[in-house]
Amino acid sequence: MSATIRAEVLTIGDEILFGQITDTNTQWIGTQLTDIGIRPIRKTSVGDNRQHILDALQEASQRVDVVIITGGLGPTRDDITKHTLCAYFGTSLEINQDALALVTSFFEKRGRAMTDLNIQQAALPLNATYVPNLWGTAPGMWFDHENVVYVSLPGVPYEMKNLMEFEILPRLKARFATPVIIHKSVRTIGIGESFLAETIAAWESALPEHIKLAYLPHFGQVRLRLTGTSPDEVVLRQELQAQVDLLVPQIEEYIFGYDGDDLETVVGTLLLQAGATLGTAESCTGGFVAHQITAVPGSSAYFEGSVVSYSNRIKTTVLGVSAQILEQYGAVSEQTAREMAEGARRVLNTTYAIATTGIAGPTGGTPEKPVGTVWIACATPDETFTQLLTLRNNRKINIELTSSYALNLLRKTILKTNLAVKD
Incomplete structure (x- = not known):
C-alpha cells in the first residue's frame, strides 16, 4: 500500500x-x-x-x-x-x-x-x-x-x-503516489451517540485496520462515517459496502439515509414517490420546518404551504383548534398539536401535515412544562401521530431539534402509511 x-x-x-x-x-x-x-x-x-x-x-x-x-x-x-x-x-x-x-x-x-x-x-x-x-x-x-x-x-x-x-x-x-481514500456515511436520527456506540460496539471492533469509524452528531442526528484507505478503489468500495450491509440490520429503525442525504431531501423523495402533498402548522419553530422543506429544489411539487400559528388566536381562527382544548390543556400539549396538524391538513388540503408547539426558551417554562417541552404531530387522511420531545434550555437548538424530529416523524409516518396501503 x-x-x-x-x-x-x-x-x-x-x-x-x-x-x-x-x-x-x-x-x-x-x-x-x-x-x-x-x-x-x-x-x-x-x-x-x-x-x-x-x-x-x-x-x-x-x-x-x-x-x-x-x-x-x-x-x-x-x-x-x-x-x-x-x-x-x-x-x-x-x-x-x-x-x-x-x-x-x-x-x-x-x-x-x-x-x-x-x-x-x-x-x-x-x-x-x-x-x-x-x-x-x-x-x-x-x-x-x-x-x-x-x-x-x-x-x-x-x-x-x-x-x-x-x-x-x-x-x-x-x-505524490497516493492511496485511495473513500468515505461512506450512514445517517441516523432518534438514537443518542453513546447508545448508538454501545449498540454497534462489536461491529466497530471487528472493522479491518484500513477502515476507520467516526461519530458525527448534529441536532438529534448522528452520522456514522466510514473512511477506508486502499490502493484499489474497486475493492475498497466493495469492502465499505460490505461493512454497511453488516451494520444496517443492527440499527435499521434509526437510519434515514446515506452519504449526502438529509432529512428534508429524503422526505421530499418519499412524498414524490407516494404522489402525496404536505403542509405545516408551526408555533415554536416559527416557519423553520417550512424553510427546511423549501430549501430542497423541486419542493413545489409536494409542499403546499404553512400556517405559522404563533398565537392562540391564529390557532383557533385559522387552524380550528378548539378554544376548550387550549383552555383545558394549554397551547403546549398533545391535544393542541394534534388539532393543529389536522387543521393544517384540512385548511391546506394536503395528504400530510406536521405541527409543532412548544416552549423554545429561554423563558416561558413552568414546573409542569419546563423550557424544551415540545409536542409534534403528523396528520394523515386516517389518523394522527404525536410525539413528546424533552429538549434543552437553548432556543436556537430547540428550534432546529424540533424541526429535525418533526421531519423524521413525517418520514416514519409516510413509510408506515404507504406500507399499510400496500398490504
Missing part, C-alpha cells in the same frame, strides 16, 4: 482569529485533499505576525508532507505572507514577469490604473514556482523544500478554489 501523504492547512490573518470572518476554506480544502488520497491531519490558524507564521511553518514541516497556506497575499502592509516565506526559505522577492503580465492584463481589462502596490503583487520569492491566478491579482506559489511541498494561495474563497481545482490538485496528484 502507498505511504500515507499527510497535509496541514495553515490559515493566515488576524480577521480569522478575531472572528471577523468565518474560515470556510479549510473545510473545502480538506475535502479536496481527501478526494485525491492526501490525508489532512491538522489545521493551524495564525495572525499577521512574522514569527508566529515562521514557527507554524517549521512545526508543520516536522509532521506533514504538504502544507497548504491561505491568506496574507494582498497588496497592503498587513499582508506579510510573501516576505515571511522569503525569510523561511532564505531567499528574496523579485518581480516575476509572467505574474506581472497577468496582473497588468487584469487591470487593463477592467479599465483601472495599476498602483505600485499592485505591481508588487507580481513579486515572488526566487525559489517559488509561479502558479497563475486567472481569477484575481495575487499569484499562487509552490515550493518543494526538503521533501515537503508548500503551497501558498490567496484567502479569497473563489480565487483559492479555482487555483486548487485547476492548478494545485493536479500538481499534487502528479507529485
Whole structure:
C-alpha cells in the first residue's frame, strides 16, 4: 500500500482569529485533499505576525508532507505572507514577469490604473514556482523544500478554489503516489451517540485496520462515517459496502439515509414517490420546518404551504383548534398539536401535515412544562401521530431539534402509511 501523504492547512490573518470572518476554506480544502488520497491531519490558524507564521511553518514541516497556506497575499502592509516565506526559505522577492503580465492584463481589462502596490503583487520569492491566478491579482506559489511541498494561495474563497481545482490538485496528484481514500456515511436520527456506540460496539471492533469509524452528531442526528484507505478503489468500495450491509440490520429503525442525504431531501423523495402533498402548522419553530422543506429544489411539487400559528388566536381562527382544548390543556400539549396538524391538513388540503408547539426558551417554562417541552404531530387522511420531545434550555437548538424530529416523524409516518396501503 502507498505511504500515507499527510497535509496541514495553515490559515493566515488576524480577521480569522478575531472572528471577523468565518474560515470556510479549510473545510473545502480538506475535502479536496481527501478526494485525491492526501490525508489532512491538522489545521493551524495564525495572525499577521512574522514569527508566529515562521514557527507554524517549521512545526508543520516536522509532521506533514504538504502544507497548504491561505491568506496574507494582498497588496497592503498587513499582508506579510510573501516576505515571511522569503525569510523561511532564505531567499528574496523579485518581480516575476509572467505574474506581472497577468496582473497588468487584469487591470487593463477592467479599465483601472495599476498602483505600485499592485505591481508588487507580481513579486515572488526566487525559489517559488509561479502558479497563475486567472481569477484575481495575487499569484499562487509552490515550493518543494526538503521533501515537503508548500503551497501558498490567496484567502479569497473563489480565487483559492479555482487555483486548487485547476492548478494545485493536479500538481499534487502528479507529485505524490497516493492511496485511495473513500468515505461512506450512514445517517441516523432518534438514537443518542453513546447508545448508538454501545449498540454497534462489536461491529466497530471487528472493522479491518484500513477502515476507520467516526461519530458525527448534529441536532438529534448522528452520522456514522466510514473512511477506508486502499490502493484499489474497486475493492475498497466493495469492502465499505460490505461493512454497511453488516451494520444496517443492527440499527435499521434509526437510519434515514446515506452519504449526502438529509432529512428534508429524503422526505421530499418519499412524498414524490407516494404522489402525496404536505403542509405545516408551526408555533415554536416559527416557519423553520417550512424553510427546511423549501430549501430542497423541486419542493413545489409536494409542499403546499404553512400556517405559522404563533398565537392562540391564529390557532383557533385559522387552524380550528378548539378554544376548550387550549383552555383545558394549554397551547403546549398533545391535544393542541394534534388539532393543529389536522387543521393544517384540512385548511391546506394536503395528504400530510406536521405541527409543532412548544416552549423554545429561554423563558416561558413552568414546573409542569419546563423550557424544551415540545409536542409534534403528523396528520394523515386516517389518523394522527404525536410525539413528546424533552429538549434543552437553548432556543436556537430547540428550534432546529424540533424541526429535525418533526421531519423524521413525517418520514416514519409516510413509510408506515404507504406500507399499510400496500398490504
